[in-house]
Amino acid sequence: MSKLFRACVLLLILGSCGARDGSAPRNLDNACSILIERPHYVRAFKQAERNWGVETHVLMAMIYQESKFISDNRPPHTYALGVIPTGRQSSALGYSQALNGTWAEYVDQEGGRGVSRTNIADATDFMGWYMAATVRENGIPLNDTYNQYLAYHDGRTGWRRGTYRSKPWLIRIAGEVRDRAVMYDAQLRTCRQFR
Numbered sequence: 001m002s003k004l005f006r007a008c009v010l011l012l013i014l015g016s017c018g019a020r021d022g023s024a025p026r027n028l029d030n031a032c033s034i035l036i037e038r039p040h041y042v043r044a045f046k047q048a049e050r051n052w053g054v055e056t057h058v059l060m061a062m063i064y065q066e067s068k069f070i071s072d073n074r075p076p077h078t079y080a081l082g083v084i085p086t087g088r089q090s091s092a093l094g095y096s097q098a099l100n101g102t103w104a105e106y107v108d109q110e111g112g113r114g115v116s117r118t119n120i121a122d123a124t125d126f127m128g129w130y131m132a133a134t135v136r137e138n139g140i141p142l143n144d145t146y147n148q149y150l151a152y153h154d155g156r157t158g159w160r161r162g163t164y165r166s167k168p169w170l171i172r173i174a175g176e177v178r179d180r181a182v183m184y185d186a187q188l189r190t191c192r193q194f195r
Contacts, residue, residue, distance in 0.1 A: 022071040022118070031060055031184040032191035034069065044121040052128030057188055058145050059124055061181035062152060065173065066097040071118040095123035102130070127152075134159075146178040 027033040035042050045056040063069055071094060092099055094117030098106070103117060106126050115122040131148055134140050137156050140147045151159035153170060164170050 024069045028064060028068060029183075031057065031187040034060070035191065038069075038120075041120055044124045047121060048124035048128040051125060052132045052142075054128045054131050054142050055185070057181050057185035058131075058143065058148070059127055060184045061145060061177050062127060062149060063095050063123070064180055065149070065177045066092075067095050069095065071095055071120070094118045095120055096127050098123070098126055106130070145181040146174045149174045149177045 025034045025037045027037075045059055048054055048059060049056060096117060098117050103126065106129055107113075107115060110125070110129050115125075117123055117126070130152060131142055134148060134151045134156055135142060138147075138151055138159055140151055140159075142148065147159070150164045150170065153174075154163045154167075158164070164174070
């Protein structure tokens with residue numbers, strides 16, 4: 001009985017250590033529902049807004065598009081001959097789908113040690129940092145969700161070169177991100193949890 005009890009306690013401890021908030025919230029079409037289910041998101045969004053001026057509804061719409069609020073989201077694997085895994089499409093990871101190189105630049109400039117792309121506070125701070133740099137380098141206002149998303153996806157240099165113009169699917173997605181930001185903004189205005 002003692003061994004069984006110890007085994008159960010050990011499993012309980014290991015299970016609680018492994019439990020995390022990595023899955024998507026239940027209702028991704030309702031900003032208030034997301035914040036009620038994940039109250040720590042509110043602190044992260046408000047801190048990013050204080051640090052960088054990026055409004056919550058814009059961040060939420062971009063995170064929805066990039067990761068669907070899944071903390072450890074990664075791009076799919078690529079396969080040779082349809083069956084042999086050859087790696088992932090890119091190094092993107094986490095809520096913000098930050099690439100390794102861009103994340104390293106952020107860590108060097110702002111993040112410091114111990115930041116993680118799978119942490120909502122770090123991911124939103126990264127996105128705010130990136131979008132503020134987009135304002136400085138490209139002159140895209142923080143509330144221009146459409147162009148901010150294009151520059152986020154294709155990079156600031158890619159946006160200046162207009163690389164998105166040859167990607168009708170990306171132009172469509174940027175419109176969807178803009179529309180989602182408008183929807184989230186309207187919802188957040190009625191959300192007591194966010195005030």
